Amino acid sequence: MATSQNLRRAAQILENGGVIAYPTEGVFGLGCLAHDIKAVDRVLKIKSRDPAMGLVVIVSNPEQLIGWVDMPVEKLSLDSSDEHPITWIVPATDEAPKWIRGDHAGIAVRQTTHPVAKALCEAVDAPLVSTSANISGRPPASGRFVLRSIFGTLVDYIVPGECGPALNPSEIRDIETGKILRSA
Secondary structure (H helix, E strand, O other), rough: OOOHHHHHHHHHHHOOOOEEEEOOOOOEEEEEEEEOOOHHHHHHHHHHHHHHHHHHHEOOOOOOOOOEEEEOOOHHHOOOOOOOOEEEEEEEEOOOOOHHHHOEEEEEEEEOHHHHHHHHHHHOOOOOEEOOOOOOOOOOOHHHHHHHEEEEEEEEEEOOOOOOOOOOEEEEEEEEOOEEEEOO
């Protein structure tokens, strides 16, 4: 489990434009501050991911999305759980970065329940990119050994901790319709 020292180090790296790998509810994630275009570009290059696809962001509370979502954040219900994490597609404002939205009108956001991921969002008080730790088209890293062997030299820090208890990446749903866009 990540210690407060690990979390402070990760937050400092994020605030200085770095990229980290960290545990989430289902799989390890690659992340950076979502508003940092250079760091996001680096994540996209590490993953060989098409920027048009957009990226998922995580928050510890909806207030971290102020200005980015076209809904009152105090009424934004991002229901999720440890065992069944849900990423919601929420209507975005023009202020939501294009590099996060990709070619989409909405923004993909999950209010994380994982203690390490949540603590990271709280430490920087901002949305974090949370894309599966994988090279596009390949399975995500599910164990620390695999994570280190693939990403150890590509990221600035690997935050200690375990993934889980979900067994897969999050389900994706449209917040306005409830329609499931990707099953878990």
